[in-house]
Amino acid sequence: MRGAKSAKWVAGAAVVALAATACGGGDGDSKGKGGSSGGVISMEIGEPQNLLVPSNTYETEGGQVIHALFTGLTKLNEKSEVVNDLAQAVETKDSKVWTIKLKPGYTFHNGEAVTAKSFIDAWNYGANQDNAQQTNPLFSHIQGYKDLNPGPKKKVATKEMSGLKAVDDNTLQVTLDAPFSAFPAQLSFSAFSPLPKVFFNDPKGFGEAPIGNGPFKMSGKFQHDEKISVVKYDKYPEASKIEVKGVDFKIYSNLDTAYKDLLANNIDFHIAIPDSALATYKKDLDNRVIDTADSSVGFIGFPLKYNEAFKKPELRKALSMAIDRKTIADKIFQGARTPADDFISPIIQGYRKGACGDACNYDPAKAKALFQQAGGLPNNTLEIGYNADGGHKGWVEAVANMLQQNLGIKVTAKPFEKFQAILNDLDAKKYQGAFRMAWNMDYPDMENYLRPIFSKDAIENGSNYAGYVNEDFEKLLVEGDKAPSKDEAIKKYQAADDILAKDMPYIPVYFYKLNAGFSSKIKSISVAGHNVLWDTVKLS
């Protein structure tokens, strides 16, 4: 391998020379230069947590690869709208029975045709508790899910969900337990990808070299902790729209190192610029950057279920008003966050600027008055817990200082080893203080920002760590689920969102931003919901 680098250089020079002589026949779009690796770009990711199986991938790093290898029924487009992808039409009359028509012509990378059954088999596998797939709960809306999940130590009687039916090869009918208007949005999550027949013979082997139906296919195997290489799949129906010939996902354990590799032109796309480079990355990269809203929201929460001290909504509102969100976003995060003014991320349809109202506006005088009116806190002290492993120390301490100054109480930032430690203490009702937390969507719908963190059901099965319960909120969620159109659903969910703004079970503090950078090899690139939209990537 000794001469690998120089060999690459020679090959690169050859490509450039060829391009220079063959400039006559090129079409308008591709200038044919392609840099040193002929249209192949490399991108930074972290080591995927699990083997590359769509239903077992519930994190962004593996998700990025799955997204390149698989095409689902719907997708998120550049404007963060949910649009059909492999589906020709997704229709319903009552948001309960969904008829999905597939576009013909899609095949798996081994040549097998993608049919309605490819989806049904994949979802039945993902929902079956015996397979213990990470995304298992996402299938819970489908009728028959409970039969596949009788609970630990109980035998699964059937292998199929009764709600899934293949009307013909290209028509899939899905019956849900109850109306759920966010279903098309949910379908855009990669867990709902189809799987080829070979998967079921050897899921483990499949996970090392998955056979998908997406624009790229695996080139070789998953090289753990090193890289995953994919090349363009020529039989992909929309292959002509994709300029990139292949992608090397290079695996980094350290974002700073990846950033140095980007500066040295060793990688072409870095989706998560490290904090240490945020102040300089736009200049370092001559503005070859993406600086846009991402899908996560950062909160400060309270153990409402057992600590009476936080019971009054006015008190939580007062705490919220005493936080100077702008300073945190601009000074501490150097613009990598924006002040939160809603419980919903700005990339989601239904987000309203300023929905949180006065409660999220910085007003120390009013905050103090409200705080005293609400009776203050016992002993005039407050603890804010944070996990020390996630870079949260800075902003949590800043919030503590702001509250201390503005409300005249003693506030301390309390480190926990990791988030799980906070969670354990909350479950054991041991920890009395406030705590930080963040939420990232699974699928792009308002509902996904409400039910999994604020609903009654999420206390046991989701991330409602506060233990917040509000019956009106529950009712509006169900009404939103039942709504016959997307617009009406949004209205109901917004009404639910308004209840949160009034109750302040969590204080929304900031919205995350996506800060990415790319090399001069890339002309433009778009990202939606943290996934690269490969058809938007133009090379220079």
Next chain:
Amino acid sequence: MGRFVVRRILQAIPVLIGVTFLIFYLVFALKGDPIQALAGEKRADPNVAAMLREQYHLNDPKIVQYWHYITGVFTGDLGTTYTGRPISEIVSERFPVTLKLALTAFGIEAVLGITAGIFAALKKGKFIDNLVLISTLVLISIPVFVLGSVLQLELGVKVGITPVAGIDDGWPNSYILPAFVLASTSMAYIARLTRASMMESIRADYVRTAIAKGLPRRRVIGIHTLRNSLIPVVTFLGMDLGALMGGAIITERLFNLPGIGGQLAKSVYLRERPVVVGLVTLLVLIYLVANLVVDLLYAVLDPRIRYE
């Protein structure tokens, strides 16, 4: 000699068993549920989590879990991670990377360190001696990650003569810079140790005799002085090999080398007990072997030392 080696190897067996149990217990004592760790800040689905706990025997008492593990080890099965990857696969992928890194570092520190030490001792008080003393002082006082980051940025990003990170370029290109960074502190110690030890033996009677006999200077320095001065250096080097293997976490992370150090850190974080135990046991084995080799080398360096 043969009996000594056999005795030492037999002694290693209880040490290994004790160590695996101790490590298993310690990793166990760390709070935290590995299954929840997989879900990050979201709550793991209770049903799926229960299935996984069952699958990986996490509900059993510690001693039963240890039994599952150790019986597996004796039948050649190191177990799997909680995401289903065989640990033997991880070891076989990661170990060569760390081994290459550690041996390269070992070579660098042995050759450069001993050479610098010899020259410094021979030219005591001269320019070269001062140069060695000052440069080693600098190396010892710079933390590894600072030295690594600076060299990475200057040589890798700005000048571009070394790869910034990763092992794409293979050995030696991808390993030289990280190995140098990893070796830097020990190299400085070795230079100083060799210098001090040399200066002591160079004043010894047998060296004066050798010179008086008219032996060539090369032989006096190379055999009579150096060989006798190397015992403390070899001891240090032997210990250091183990430290290089296990202590490369920072270097591996900085240079994105997929070795054992990074895996160990990740596994401790994720509470993947079988992985931690497997890797640490391996490191203990390396320590034991390195120690044995050091002991045997004593006899080579100093004929007065005999093992029965």
